[in-house]
Amino acid sequence: MRPTPAGNGRGVMRAPLRWVLWDVKDTLLKVRASVGEQYCKEAERMGLKLSPVEVEAAFRQTYRHQSKKFPNYGISQGLDGQSWWMEVVRGTFSKCRVQDPALLNTMAQNLYHNFCNAENWEVFSDSEMALQRCSSLGLKLGVVSNFDRRLEEILRVCGLLSYFSFLITSEEAGTAKPSPVIFDLALQKCGVPAACVAHIGDHYEKDYVASRSVGIQGFLLDRHNTYGNSDVPIEHRLCSLEELPSRLQQHMN
Template sequence: MRARLSWVLWDVKDTLLKVRLSVGEQYCKEAERVGLSLNPLEVDAAFRHAYRNYSRRYPNYGISQGLDGQSWWMGVVRDTFFQCRVQDPALLNTMAYNLYHNFCNAENWEVFPDSKKALEGCCSLGLKLGVVSNFDSRLEEILRVCGLLSHFSFLITSEVAGVAKPSPVIFDQALQKCGVPAACVAHIGDHYVNDYLTSRSVGIHGLLLDRYGKHNLPDVPREHRISSLEELLPWLQQHMD
């Protein structure tokens, strides 16, 4: 007899919402406030380099190395601007601090048009919802200002969990909070490895959200892939019958 679904776990970034502007545009707006004129494309490239470097040297916000989300992100921002020839330490710290806190504002995020309806539909089916996200401690505030927080019974971020996807440990923590077997849980996310493969490795019903048709992968059956959250409720209803 097939287990009945009772929980749905969610990834957040690029699943329920996305950054409204490019990083280069966001960072250049902050630079303008302190009288600097920078090229968004150059800043974007510098950010990608700084982000990769920090991710390699200090994985998961450097939690195991004594850092936290804020110090990690401020380091990325300072390195980004330093590559763009901004060398004043006070200026670098000011912009890094401001950008870290500015990303909690709703105007910096765009909720996908199908997100709220999908969350409300899950709740109307009697399903409980949780978040499993590679994110820092700002996530709760971001979900709150975007009008999504009230749908969730719990949030697990990689900063708080001390471990990030694709480690299955973060999903094990989520299952403990759900208090039901993995077969009673689904997970929705846009990342093939972090969301789909890892959730399925612990027995969760992983679904891959492929909004832009970029995941043409032979090992992802069509019934495990949706192109929008509008397709989610029919899938869930099938697994609740």
């Protein structure tokens, strides 16, 4: 029987910690500019003048529709991350009255590849220190992320890739958090019982609840105190990644 999210289970907490799994987006780094601004910058390069507010609204609508129709980049329906995202870009600009198919394809292609540039990402100020300190404790680090295959390049250009022994993205795994399957794949790579693994992420259901449902020691990163009145025990909740290494150290022996 799997433990409940808030349960700490004494047997689980006594297991010596060996691995830390990490969410990436909004945990270690975030998009620097809004999607509306990024898309408008590309449109401007093509001679188009669009409103970032209008483009942002169009993107959100298109993204929701695409996510519902083709979850996890449509992998189970024969798509891949690039074709999925290009359709989102084309759909966004189409809602903003851009109709030229060749132009839509060019902008979609450019935006897909430009997203890998370091200038589009901001690494949180506490990220690298936390990764360094966890590594210095002798813990091995891996990534479990609902992201497409560009994640490895993004982590590389942001200077974070070398900290990780492996990366699992939902595109490559064919399954996304909160499915336990993606965590089971990570546990296979770790080669240790779930109780010897921690996971840190910013999403209550996809990171915290999902990791704890398979017996992993899940921690919720709550930078904005969103979950202060929730059922997440205070010892499972972090306001900053600076708190993580000392919290993990308590579970290493």
